[in-house]
Amino acid sequence: MIALIRYTFATALHTQRYLAPVLLFTGLMGVLTVNGSGSLPPAYASSAGALFVCSTWLTVALMSLDDTAQRAIMVVAAGRSLSVLLAAIGTTLLSCLVLMVFGLFFPLWMGSYDVRPVDFLLGTEAQLTCALAGIAIGVLCSRLVFRRQGYALAAAIALVMVTVFTKNLPPVNQLFRLMATSSNSGDLLAPAGRMLVVSAVVLAAFTALTQYIATRKD
Structure with a gap:
């Protein structure tokens, strides 16, 4: 597994497929968190939202690194x-996880916030929740499920929009609403933890579904 991850990292760096989603993340961070002030939960909700979109795109990009023949070779080798x-x-x-560090500290650098240690824990939970949810959508909208890129893009955009804007839909929309309505990070830790568990379950389910579809297609 470590060798496969190293290979994927090396291929991503060589092809620069990571560049567009990472630039999108930094751009959203600059727009959403610059010159902010007050409590940190709303700022970290913005960081989590930026990572949600970035992780979706990044997952689709990394799962499309290899063509069908190269993937077949990797499957045989693995x-x-x-x-x-x-x-x-x-x-x-x-x-x-690397981008999460940027998401935790960039708002502090560019704004004026009331910082407490519990804020960092909440920010980590929120960003990890959105990262897992974004990866789940990216996996389901990858080349393994949608052979045509246009269909994959349409499905990814639709799922992202539904996840973000459907009222009280866990984990993303519900998490955003919680963080927008409360300035006390300590009160949000438990609800955010539950949303993190939901994201992990969704990722596991979408991974299993993607694997099943890909196996049937192969």
């Missing part, structure tokens, strides 16, 4: 197709 799929997910998740 021994099973699930390992290749998990390696792509692991690579995206590790990339999101």
